Amino acid sequence: MNILFQFLYTYRALVLFVVLELVCVWLIVQNNRYQSAAFFNSANTVAASVTQTSNEVSNYLYLKEANESLSEENARLQQELRQLQQQLSLPSMRAAVPAEVEQQYTFQAAQVINNSIHNSKNYITINKGMVDGIRPGMGVIGPNGVVGRIRSASDHFAVAISLLHTNMLVSAVVGDTDAFGSVKWNGRDPQIANLDYIARHQKVAEGDTIFTSTYNSIFPAGIPIGVVTEVSLSDNATYYDIKLDLATDFSSLSYVYVIRNRLKQERDSLESISIN
Amino acid sequence: MPLVAQVFYFIIYLILQVVLVQKVVLFDVAFCFLYLGFLLMLPFEAGAIRLMLMGLLMGLCVDIFYNSLGIHAAASVFIMYLRPHAVSIIAPRGGYETWMTPKLKVMGFEWFSIYSLLLIFLHHLLLFFIEAGGFGNFFYTLLKVLASTAFTFMVIVIIQYLFYSARRSI
Structure with missing residues (x-):
């Protein structure tokens, strides 16, 4: 001894x-899990308030871009609202839909206080937390499209896994077709991602827009992810190699919306019962 | 070096790292990990155990801000373990005197650049390959390592010239 x-x-x-x-x-292994405690990351109160203070200063430099992107979004939403109002004025459209289905998704606006795009695993810190109803697992979208999903939340802050994270997959569909695949970032260019698992019998062309599919319970269907820029199909491959230009410009992200799906639990528990 | 000064430098380097340098990325590949300056400046008489504990503490604090829990800590502990060995390998002729500290103005540019480039390179090598989660994108990750090593080294040298004097106290 x-x-x-x-x-x-x-x-x-x-x-x-x-x-x-x-x-x-x-x-490191613990930290790689999909959801985690909020203490040892930038949702931690001390870390987040330091980041927020420094962000308040640098925010002034990007006010113009943030303003432009928000007003563009505003205009688009106005247009959609008018269209929907017109549709609703037709009596045939007012079918009896239960309130919780009609308002299945609620949106919580939040400000981005920290954001990285150059690592191979990028995260976004936002200034809303548990108190505002934000929970791990919720989806995050920006004015132009998909941004990520919440990973951990403290009382007043939350950290989201960015779409620019090599472990993040988003279920996607090509335009109006039924070609389902999943979008995954390749770890390099913050503007380009891959669309995997589109079978070779499907028709995909450059310029097609990629949306979120109905196959997930985080994002509503039809949120834009990106536009196809490159399609290739080698002779003996089962799936296409597709590259897309992401709809969200992650380098100038300043405001995002966190999506709460009221029926997520119902759907997930139903699906897990059916699988077991 | 008195404890108070060490705590002071720890906080200064940490704040500079997370508030200022975290947002600076040159050409999409060159990162600056300025906090290594603190770890490199710890006095020669500090043993491997103290160095490693300092490395762990600094690494964990940086990790919290980078959302990369454990990665900076692992890389920092690694170079802090190697530091005494590196220091003894590159010892100047006649060995170290008791008044010496690992500062540029004390040890000279040649010694300092070998010492810091070696440790910064090893730190970044470990850091970026753990962060990438393997050897996929091998050359891109290697490019990040080399570019960041140069960037971090330059910033640390500039800080040495601007803020450190050749006097005994740090």
Whole structure:
């Protein structure tokens, strides 16, 4: 026993090194899970308030871009509202829809206080948290399209996994067709993502818009993800190689909406019952 | 170096890192991890154990802001473990004197650049490959490592010239 202690003492630096590295590896593995506690990341109150303060300063530099993107969105929404009002004025459109289905999705606006785009796993910190009804797993969209999903939330802040994260997959559909696939970022250019698993019998062309599909319970169907810029199909491949230009400009993201799906729990529990 | 000064420098480097340098990325590939300046400046007489604990603490604090829990800590502990070995390999002729500190103005540019480039490179190598989660995009990740090593080194050298004097206290 004495010899063992002597040995450990002689190599104490090496032993501590191995122990500390194991702790770090454990932390990294824990941190890679889809949802996690909000203490050891930038949703942590101290970290978030430091970030928010520094963000308030740099925000002034981007006010113009933020304003333009918000007013464009406003105009688009106005137009959609008018169209829907016209449709609703027809009696045949007023079918009896239960309120919770009609208002299945509610949107909570939030300001981006921290955002990275150059890592291979990028995260977005926003200034709304549990108090505002934000929970891990909710979807996040921007004025132009899909942004990410909430990973952890503290009382007043939350961290979302950006679409620019190599483990993030979003179920997608091509334009008006029924070609379903999933969008995944390739880890390099913050403007370009891949669309995988579109089978070769489907018709996909450059310029097609990619939307979120109905196959997920986080995003409403029909939220834009991006536009196809490159389609290729090698002779013996089962699936297309498709590249898309993302709808959201992550480098100038300033406001986002967090989506709450009232029927998510119902849908998920039904699906899990059916699977088991 | 008195404890108060060390705590002070720790906080200064951490705040500079997360408030200022975190947002600066040159050409999409060159990152600056200025906080290494603090770890490189710890005195020679600090043993491997103290160095590693400082590395862990600094790494974890940076990780919280980068949402990358454990990655900066792992890389920092790694170079802090290697630091005493690196220091003894590149010892100047006649060894180290008791009044010496690992500062540019004390040790000279040649010694300082070998010392810091070596450790910064190893730190970034580990950091970016763990962050990428493997060797996919190998050359792109390597490019990030090299560009960031150059960037971090430059900023640390500039800070050495501007803010550190050749006096004994840090």
